[in-house]
Amino acid sequence: MPADHDDADRFYKEFGKHLHDARSNAGLSQESLGAAVGLNRTSISNIEKGRQRLLVHQLPVLARVLGVSVGDLLPAAPNTDALRGLSGVDRDAIAAIRQAGSAATES
Template identity: 45%
Template structure:
């Protein structure tokens, strides 16, 4: 279980903030309008959307109700708050892999980052 100061918790709140911002924008509300409807300062909404301010559970429900969406739309799945895989030094990490595995990984990465695969 992650602790409150764990980076995974920070990523979770950042993902919640992104979802709140997206839902607010879709509802065509400004931060100030959403804040006023919730009795908060506009800066609180900015901090929540930026993942810098953790909000109590009842506020998540109030925000969902104000934006006329289901509360589940504001909560990311855990995969969204997982760290990105470390792709630094990929050559070192693949050093002991067989050639077929290395070729597969290099091909997949080339497709993901949009770089053409090297010609043989």
């Protein structure tokens, strides 16, 4: 498996852990979170395990339902190993999402 694929897998596994932790802290089941955001329980489970990728438009919906910022769900920093294998476009999208999340929490 190419290194870029391994890095993307690490990113999604770390994202899944953040999602799991936020869901648990919110006291929600996978089923109730899925219903609130338009996904089924299996999808939430697979996203939490890093097996299923999330569409970017679903990220702010998840954050809003969980009562966290988008940045709270993303891996710590754009230059971590978890992001190393992502393309420049993906890195730019993550940076823009983080910036938008920061601006929203500052307002």
